[in-house]
Amino acid sequence: MGTTERLDDADRKILALLRRDGRRSYADIGREIGLSTPTVKRRVDHLESTGVIRGYAAVVDTARLGQGIEAITEIYCADRTTPSDVVANLAGIDEVVSAVTVSGEPDAVLRLQVDDVRHLERVIEDLRHRPDVVRTRTMIVLSVLVDRPTALGR
Structure with a gap:
């Protein structure tokens, strides 16, 4: 088992927004939660590199x-x-x-x-x-x- 990642409120908000729409831009996410685009990108990169975000997928009917x-x-x-x-x-x-x-x-x-x-x-x-x-x-x-x-x- 991997280590458990501790998430702050900003990370939780980013994850919630990406769950609803994985194609959402970092700029749009940043505007909604009050962070700069580079900060959102850095946080998403970290969530991906630590395995919290395992991937992205299309929801198919x-x-x-x-x-x-x-x-x-x-x-x-x-x-x-x-x-x-x-x-x-x-x-x-x-x-x-x-x-x-x-x-x-x-x-x-x-x-x-x-x-x-x-x-x-x-x-x-x-x-x-x-x-x-x-x-x-x-x-x-x-x-x-x-x-x-x-x-x-x-």
Whole structure:
């Protein structure tokens, strides 16, 4: 594990603004929070170099791409399966858009994006044939009520 970064209010404000719009200019951010453009750039560079900001991404409407179904799949693995084993078992399954280990019964919970139910069935069958995967449990997402980046300082 890396070291924990201590953020001041200005860093928190910068992160909040970048979460809402990662393409926002340093000048615009600086105007909103009362810092100069070079100061904002220096702070963002520091947040990037320390790994607080891991990257930037486009938010894609997958339904417009024909990937109209999202599913949540719990995977249950053989004894002594490590998180790195789980990651290895997910290799090559592009439909997995997110995977987390959790407390409780499942070893991991996956978020899947697929075209249709048949596509989902093929992905689940693929998962079930992976080494270490003993069983799965899948739920189809009916609607997304909240989907936002994580917030700091809760």
